[in-house]
Amino acid sequence: MKNYGLNELRKMYLEFFESKAHLKMNSFPLVPKNDKSLLLINAGMTPLKPYFTGQEVPPSKRVTTCQKCIRTGDIDNVGKTQRHGTFFEMLGNFSFGDYFKKEAIAWGWEFVTKVLQIPEERLYVSVYLDDDEAERIWHEDIGLPKEKIVRLGKEDNFWEHGTGPCGPCSEIHYDRGEAYGCDSPDCQVGCDCDRYMEFWNLVFTQFEKTEDGEYLPLDFPNIDTGMGLERLALMMQEVDSIFDVDTIQALLQKVCALAGVTYNDDSVKDISIRVITDHMRSVTFMISDGILPSNEGRGYVLRRLLRRAARHGKLLGIEDKFLAKLCETVIEVSKDAYPELVEKKDYITKIITLEEDRFNETIDQGLGILKSYMEEMDKEGKRELTGDRAFKLYDTYGFPIDLTKEILEEKNLTVDESGFNHEMEKQRTRAREARAESNYMGSAETIYHKIDPSITSAFVGYDHLTYTSPIRVLTTEDAIVNTLEKGSKGTIFVAETPFYGTSGGQAADTGYIVTETGKFKVEDVVHVIGNKIGHMGHVVEGKIDVTQEASLEVDSKQRQSTVKNHSATHLLQKALRNVLGNHVEQAGSQVTDEKLRFDFTHFQGMTEEELKQVEDEVNAKIMEGIAIKTQEMTIDEAKKMGAMALFGEKYGSKVRVVNMGDYSVELCGGTHLSNTSEAGTFKILSETGVAAGVRRIEALTSNHAIAYYKELECLIKELAKVLKAEPAMLVKRAEQLLADNKHAKQENDQLKAKLSKGAADDLFDQVSDIAGIKFLGAKINDVDMNGLRNLGDSLKQKLGEGVILLITANGGKVNLMTMATDAAIKAGAHAGNLIREVAAVVGGGGGGRPNMAQAGGKNPDKINDALEKAKEVLMAQLSK
Structure with a gap:
């Protein structure tokens, strides 16, 4: 067989089915639309479901695609085997009520034997147990001997997903040779070994499964086929695994070069090499479709893959950041089929770098938490870390379980893995319940x-x-x-x-x-x-x-106000890119007649100066009076114009381009002004963070902005009346009042300090002896916590060795402070434990070190009771 590269095979497949009158459609984004059953697209047919059900009219009755897909069900096995992966591309040809089994089988065989020129003697097929029609076509029309046609049961050769369209399958298998077999005399198609590899599944969607479990024939049956591109390349290149395929091998070798290791030299290191190789393909494509790292949903999947790759880099001895370098290789080998990767390269590398930095920080934080757990285990004489704590390290701090095990093993400690797995399953159950069971379409019927x-x-x-x-x-x-x-x-x-x-x-x-x-x-x-x-x-x-x-x-008034805000968002996005950088991408927006909200990718809060620059630039473009023009054109023409597209958006053959002179060119289906001057004015209300790497600006235009300015003007006038100053002198007047207040507070504090020191001598009348240790417990009036500490230091110098407890009521709240000297601690006193019990009496809590602790409470009436309680607690401590 000829050795075809993965990119060649993709092109050959799509061109073959274009020659059979199929419309070639670009891959849909990885984020599903109107499908609550999935976090990520996991099959070629998934984005086409509405066409199969007839709920939408397809752009052609015959379609072919190469769909990027992600499956994470076997994520824990990725790397451990050579067959598991999370990212793959699925080739497919589809018929929506047009051709059926005869054509699907004939064209499948033609592509395999004539175009790819795979020897017929190495090919076998399977059909569904009861599908006589498919067997007849394979035998009589194609000429395949019956001994090369295997009938398999529902589990292997019948496709269904809940209720909805379903049907039997026919799969094409490739005999890789005895070297891949299991040596069983019964080894044949359907065996679990690696010899007979299924590489193309032809699904004959001819039934509708009802809620009652009936299979009703469809009036217009469909064809849905799927062939893994990586698996096909493995076969054509006659290599052992997907990690040996040309494009994937290029990435794998980059991993090895960065780590200074050789693949196939060390089985343990090979696991890490495969994990990094696979995961970096996934994260590069996920980020290119607008997915950002987060702690839930598909963002959590992305974060987990990124951190898993980073973790395995550390296992290989890679000390520096390296993930962004690998995504460059992914982009290079995939750019011809997915040009958006090149367009978003800077953005993708920025996200990956920031997340790798964040992971390094959490690793350090996690190490500190684990160390404290180990210290507690040592004190309690325990040798096993509990499952819930191991899971908290994993889930909250991104700390991999294998790293936890490794560190514990160094101290001859273990982890309760069954408890960890139980917590993991609870989380998976919560995730499944959040997505809920759904029908074939993955969304509620209306x-x-x-x-x-x-x-x-x-x-x-x-x-x-x-x-x-x-x-x-x-x-x-x-x-x-x-x-x-x-x-x-x-x-x-x-x-x-x-x-x-x-x-x-x-x-x-x-x-x-x-x-x-x-x-x-x-x-x-x-x-x-x-x-x-x-x-x-x-x-x-x-x-x-x-x-x-x-x-x-x-309602023309409402439309006009909405349009002003919408056109302003285009000006805002361009201004943000000019001020902050080209990594800024739209991450969401909401435009109403009252205001606009714009979410964008940026990785830190904007400064006042940056906000001013953006606001000034937008207003300058409004004042410039730029004509706004809209045109319809092909997506390729729009991209040549430099039009910006939304992340993860699927565009049709024709797109609408909104052009604001040479300043802003964007793809947009919304309604707009005819000239930027019609927006009137632009005012930013706020800038906040809404997610990791996503910021939000809220702003006003036109009459709503003017109303905002009028409200501010009224507030300034009211404030001027209160402060008895002209509006122009408000800042100077406020500064003067603050300075006067600060001076008065300093005088007040100094007076309190003098009074406290003066009262210190009187307090020594309240010193008592408890088990041979001096104890001074006293109520102090109207002193804050700083005052208590200062007074405590002064008293301790005069008291010598002993324990001090000071309690004060201040503004309806209770402050407590206790100190214990070295001799008192040796005798058994512990300031932190003492104050914890005493604070409970006044309705509070706190704690601290053996020598010093503080707490708060909310019941001043119980202060005397708390002082008596302190004597009891101290006596108990000293008695031990």
């Missing part, structure tokens, strides 16, 4: 799913705020209806609408839909499955019938 998929809506609101269009569908929350009566809630679908539906962060329009018999208030507008736009609201007059023409009227 009444909108029952609307005829041929009914679609067109948006005409770029050019119109009023429009006349026929009503196509009326629904309530749970039924498709012919009429909506006065007072009833529902959704109206029309052929063409000027109403903008919530999308891309821009809030929906509101307004009215009027017919000859009724009036409907539009309160929200939503995009629903199948390219339909639903107008949600209620009937305020008369009734609405499905057969009527409708006059649609958008």
Whole structure:
């Protein structure tokens, strides 16, 4: 067989099916859309589910893709074996009610034997136990001998996922030779050994599985095939594992070079090499699709993969940061198929570097926590770390369990691994429950799913705020209806609408839909499955019938205010990139008629100067009066113009480009101003952090900004009245008052200190003897904690050896401070333990070292009781 590279094989496959009239679609992002059952795309067919169900009309009845996928179910086995991985690419050809088994099988065989020229004698197929049709096609049409066709059961050759479309499979297998076999005389297709490798699964989706478990024939059966690109490359290059495939091997060798090790020299080091190689492919693609490290969801998966790779780098002896260097190799070998990797290279490397820094910090923190656990174990005479503590180290501090075990073993200690695994399973259960069981589509069925998929809506609101269009569908929350009566809630679908539906962060329009018999208030507008736009609201007059023409009227005042804020977000993003750097990417937005909210990638809080620069730049561009133009073009044309795209967004063949002169060029489907000057003015209200590496700006434009300035003006005037100063002199007046207050406080503190020192001599009348140790317990009036400490130091010098407890009521709260000298400690006194019990009497808590401790409470009435309690506790300590 010819040795084809992985990138060649991808190209050959897609071109072959394009020659069979398939539309080649680019890979969908790794983040699923409208699918709550998944954190990440895990198969080629997953993003195409709406086409299989008929809920959306596909762009072509024949489609072919190479879909990037991630599966983390076997993450703990990655590295330990040569077959497990988290990232892979899946080749697929799909038919949505067009061709079926005969063509799928024939083209599969043609590609394998004619294009790839795999020898027929090394190929076998399996079919579902009851699928006589598939066996007949393989035998009679293709000419495959029956002894090369194996029938397998439901577990192996029937595809289903809960309820919904499903059907039998036929798999193509490759005989790798006796060297990969298990030496069993029964070894054949279906054996668990590595000899007969399944590499292409042809799924014949011909049934609909109901809630009752029935399998009903579909009117229009579908084809869904999947072939792992890495597995195909392994086979064609005749290597032992996916880690020996050309593109993956390039990354693996980079790992070895950085670590100064050789692959296949040390089985333990090989595990780390494979972990790093696999995980860096995953994280590079995840970040390129807009996923950021976090402590939940897909962000947690990313963080776990990154930290696992970093940990194994340390095991290989790599001391410096190295992960960003590896992602450069991933980008280099994958850039032809995924050009977005090159576009986002700086951003990807920045995220990886920051997360590696963060991991190094948590490792140091985790080491400190583990050390304290080990000290406690030593004091208590225990030899095993509890499972919950090991899990806390792992879950909270990112401390790998194998590192915990390794450090413990150095001290001849162990960890309760079963307890750790129990805590891990509890977390997985919580995650599963959070995602919930779902149907085939991974999202709840609504009444909108029952609307005829041929009914679609067109948006005409770029050019119109009023429009006349026929009503196509009326629904309530749970039924498709012919009429909506006065007072009833529902959704109206029309052929063409000027109403903008919530999308891309821009809030929906509101307004009215009027017919000859009724009036409907539009309160929200939503995009629903199948390219339909639903107008949600209620009937305020008369009734609405499905057969009527409708006059649609958008609230123009609200639209105009929303548009001002939306155009301002484009100016804001460009200004942020100019001030902070090109790592800034949009991470979310919300644009309403009242204000704008813009989330962006940045890794520290902005300074006042940076915020001022951004605000000034946006206002300068508003004042410049730049004409705003929109154009439709292909995605490639848009990219040539330098248009910015949203992370993880799947764009169609045609995109809308919003151009604000030479300043800002972005892909955007929202509505915009015709000139930047129409925004009026721009004011930033706040800048905050919302997640690791994500900041948020909230801002106002136009009339809302002016109203904000007027409110500030009123506040300044009110403050000027209170402080008895002209507005222009407010700062100077405030500084003067602060200085006067500081001086008065210093005088007050000095006076209190004198009074306390003067009272110190009187306190010695309260010294008592407890088991041969001097004890001074006293109530002090109106002294803060600093005053107590100062007084305690003074008393200790005069007292000599002994224990001091001072309690004060200050502002309705209780402060306690205790000190013990060396001789008192040797006799058994412990200031921290003493104050913990005494503070409980006054409704508080605290603790500290043996020689000094402090606490707080909230019940001043119990101070005398606390002093008596102190004598009891000290007596108990000294008696031991």
